Amino acid sequence: xxxxxxxxxxxxxxxxxxxxxxxxxxxxxxxxxxxxxxxxxxxxxxxxxxxxxxxxxxxxxxxxxxxxxxxxxxxxxxxxxxxxxxxxxxxxxxxxxxxxxxxxxxxxxxxxxxxxxxxxxxxxxxxxxxxxxxxxxxxxxxxxxxxxxxxxxxxxxxxxxxxxxxxxxxxxxxxxxxxxxxxxxxxxxxxxxxxxxxxxxxxxxxxxxxxxxxxxxxxxxxxxxxxxxxxxxxxxxxxxxxxxxxxxxxxxxxxxxxxxxxxxxxxxxxxxxxxxxxxxxxxxxxxxxxxxxxxxxxxxxxxxxxxxxxxxxxxxxxxxxxxxxxxxxxxxxxxxxxxxxxxxxxxxxxxxxxxxxxxxxxxxxxxxxxxxxxxxxxxxxxxxxxxxxxxxxxxxxxxxxxxxxxxxxxxxxxxxxxxxxxxxxxxxxxxxxxxxxxxxxxxxxxxxxxxxxxxxxxxxxxxxxxxx
Amino acid sequence: xxxxxxxxxxxxxxxxxxxxxxxxxxxxxxxxxxxxxxxxxxxxxxxxxxxxxxxxxxxxxxxxxxxxxxxxxxxxxxxxxxxxxxxxxxxxxxxxxxxxxxxxxxxxxxxxxxxxxxxxxxxxxxxxxxxxxxxxxxxxxxxxxxxxxxxxxxxxxxxxxxxxxxxxxxxxxxxxxxxxxxxxxxxxxxxxxxxxxxxxxxxxxxxxxxxxxxxxxxxxxxxxxxxxxxxxxxxxxxxxxx
Numbered sequence: 001x002x003x004x005x006x007x008x009x010x011x012x013x014x015x016x017x018x019x020x021x022x023x024x025x026x027x028x029x030x031x032x033x034x035x036x037x038x039x040x041x042x043x044x045x046x047x048x049x050x051x052x053x054x055x056x057x058x059x060x061x062x063x064x065x066x067x068x069x070x071x072x073x074x075x076x077x078x079x080x081x082x083x084x085x086x087x088x089x090x091x092x093x094x095x096x097x098x099x100x101x102x103x104x105x106x107x108x109x110x111x112x113x114x115x116x117x118x119x120x121x122x123x124x125x126x127x128x129x130x131x132x133x134x135x136x137x138x139x140x141x142x143x144x145x146x147x148x149x150x151x152x153x154x155x156x157x158x159x160x161x162x163x164x165x166x167x168x169x170x171x172x173x174x175x176x177x178x179x180x181x182x183x184x185x186x187x188x189x190x191x192x193x194x195x196x197x198x199x200x201x202x203x204x205x206x207x208x209x210x211x212x213x214x215x216x217x218x219x220x221x222x223x224x225x226x227x228x229x230x231x232x233x234x235x236x237x238x239x240x241x242x243x244x245x246x247x248x249x250x251x252x253x254x255x256x257x258x259x260x261x262x263x264x265x266x267x268x269x270x271x272x273x274x275x276x277x278x279x280x281x282x283x284x285x286x287x288x289x290x291x292x293x294x295x296x297x298x299x300x301x302x303x304x305x306x307x308x309x310x311x312x313x314x315x316x317x318x319x320x321x322x323x324x325x326x327x328x329x330x331x332x333x334x335x336x337x338x339x340x341x342x343x344x345x346x347x348x349x350x351x352x353x354x355x356x357x358x359x360x361x362x363x364x365x366x367x368x369x370x371x372x373x374x375x376x377x378x379x380x381x382x383x384x385x386x387x388x389x390x391x392x393x394x395x396x397x398x399x400x401x402x403x404x405x406x407x408x409x410x411x412x413x414x415x416x417x418x419x420x421x422x423x424x425x426x427x428x429x430x431x432x433x434x435x436x437x438x439x440x441x442x443x444x445x446x447x448x449x450x451x452x453x454x455x456x457x458x459x460x461x462x463x464x465x466x467x468x
Numbered sequence: 469x470x471x472x473x474x475x476x477x478x479x480x481x482x483x484x485x486x487x488x489x490x491x492x493x494x495x496x497x498x499x500x501x502x503x504x505x506x507x508x509x510x511x512x513x514x515x516x517x518x519x520x521x522x523x524x525x526x527x528x529x530x531x532x533x534x535x536x537x538x539x540x541x542x543x544x545x546x547x548x549x550x551x552x553x554x555x556x557x558x559x560x561x562x563x564x565x566x567x568x569x570x571x572x573x574x575x576x577x578x579x580x581x582x583x584x585x586x587x588x589x590x591x592x593x594x595x596x597x598x599x600x601x602x603x604x605x606x607x608x609x610x611x612x613x614x615x616x617x618x619x620x621x622x623x624x625x626x627x628x629x630x631x632x633x634x635x636x637x638x639x640x641x642x643x644x645x646x647x648x649x650x651x652x653x654x655x656x657x658x659x660x661x662x663x664x665x666x667x668x669x670x671x672x673x674x675x676x677x678x679x680x681x682x683x684x685x686x687x688x689x690x691x692x693x694x695x696x697x698x699x700x701x702x703x704x705x706x707x708x709x710x
Binding site for chain 1 (some may be wrong): 687
């Protein structure tokens with residue numbers, strides 16, 4: 001018995017608390033525009049830029065001052081005086097493909113040049129491929145060596161004037177090598193842990209220039225990546241979907257955000273297609289009906305906010321849902337007041353903005369979760385052309401959208417039939433896209449961080465590239 | 469190594485993999501989901517792309533107004549494209565051909581297979597309407613010459629003409645040609661060709677993303693147990709089986 005009462009208590013507290021949480025969620029979203037944007041999580045990985053002069057077999061080779069070329073100055077006597085040099089950084093892994101190239105300026109007396117990948121602890125006096133945990137494509141015999149004493153038939157030999165490339169394909173877990181812009185072969189990547197791009201020279205006067213991407217490659221890397229993605233896409237496209245599932249997801253999206261006019265047109269058109277699509281009837285789940293809730297009110301408020309008519313929105317909200325705007329220090333009221341302030345700045349009514357700010361925003365200054373946005377709002381006043389300033393994001397259309405989405409979510413949360421307060425925040429579409437992104441990220445992190453993440457933006461832009 | 473030991477080793481490996489599968493609780497997973505930020509603007513674009521590609525021109529226009537999302541194609545061209553599609557769906561193939569040529573004569577010129585399928589559909593409609601003489605004339609004059617260029621066209625033509633051999637077409641082996649699905653097939657072929665001619669992708673992006681979700685979940689299943697979305701239409705997160 002006791003536990004049941006407890007449960008009820010917890011539910012009520014979470015409900016009253018969740019209103020505030022919803023507002024805070026949108027407060028966070030409103031600040032997204034101020035930073036660089038949340039989507040580029042791969043870009044922070046460092047990539048090789050030059051050769052590592054510390055960890056190299058000094059004495060046998062000379063690295064040029066720009067650290068981008070290497071020359072064998074000795075006379076080689078045995079297999080332990082190879083001139084080997086690694087890149088200054090390990091090959092980055094959070095991408096589809098890593099790739100670098102060398103240009104053989106001089107093949108020297110014997111052309112014993114190699115390109116490949118080695119582990120950090122690699123013995124720096126041996127050819128890549130001769131020792132365990134290394135892999136190398138050798139110029140004098142065109143063989144591929146990977147840890148065994150013997151090389152395996154792989155590609156053509158290479159010599160003075162040739163451009164040779166080495167790459168790691170993280171999707172297929174393969175090394176691949178190129179010669180003068182064309183792939184010569186690929187081989188399973190059976191090494192784990194950080195890998196360093198490595199080059200080796202081993203006969204007098206051999207000289208090699210390395211290109212870590214600071215200059216255009218001879219090999220069309222972009223095209224290679226596009227083809228790799230295409231291969232994956234082909235497998236994915238073979239998966240079949242339940243009939244009309246996309247249609248249903250679009251419909252629920254329109255419902256969720258209160259795009260009522262669009263929804264009506266969409267439903268009308270769906271009925272007249274051949275064959276007609278009846279989504280609502282087919283899976284009229286309770287949740288679908290729940291987001292019908294207050295549809296036209298949500299539409300009206302969205303329109304007002306999108307037009308910058310915040311006063312009208314506030315007064316309607318006060319009439320229809322007084323509980324939402326009751327607490328004047330809530331995140332919801334705060335965001336609406338901020339938006340009103342922003343609209344005054346946009347209209348050039350600066351004096352009025354100052355007055356409004358003193359009256360409505362000043363009280364939020366001492367509250368830590370609101371402080372950043374208040375400061376940004378007030379900063380708008382400092383600029384003659386605020387839209388070009390650092391806080392210019394506030395004047396963008398997307399800021400209105402955040403406020404409109406918040407009001408929409410707050411109204412949805414007043415629905416007495418609501419089961420899960422999370423459902424006010426995220427449309428089905430967003431939930432699916434979040435799941436997709438999370439799955440891709442999790443899979444990558446369980447795969448030693450190798451491979452590229454999922455970016456909605458890239459998918460959205462993918463068709464446009466084909467045009468040019 | 470004997471076969472026995474190989475089998476034992478493989479079994480051990482399989483077991484090890486099963487044991488090492490990471491278990492992610494609902495709470496942990498929801499935290500990960502919350503770290504994912506999907507931009508509203510991008511979702512709007514995705515929805516607009518669906519409306520435009522699937523030809524919901526009125527809805528696309530309304531959505532432009534309601535959400536401020538700009539369509540990635542001139543909306544007027546959708547109306548024309550949908551008129552063509554509709555004409556084929558209703559069996560007015562001649563009308564459809566004329567409309568396609570008004571839109572861009574190159575579409576049919578550079579796409580002999582599409583043109584053949586439209587003509588074939590025209591023949592099917594003549595047969596459906598019982599215009600036997602007209603159908604025969606049309607087949608001989610318009611379709612047969614094209615069949616000479618291409619073996620598969622010829623086979624298709626013979627299959628279609630076979631409709632004339634049966635009194636009760638509803639029960640004959642080639643009866644499926646008279647089905648609505650044949651019209652829909654032809655209609656979607658024209659639709660795709662028009663989109664391609666407008667340098668637009670012929671399929672909306674949303675279904676591909678949904679497929680990608682199914683694929684990504686399957687891939688992750690190999691390494692971890694985590695809350696899945698099994699029913700795309702409800703987007704409900706279901707607890708991992710433990």
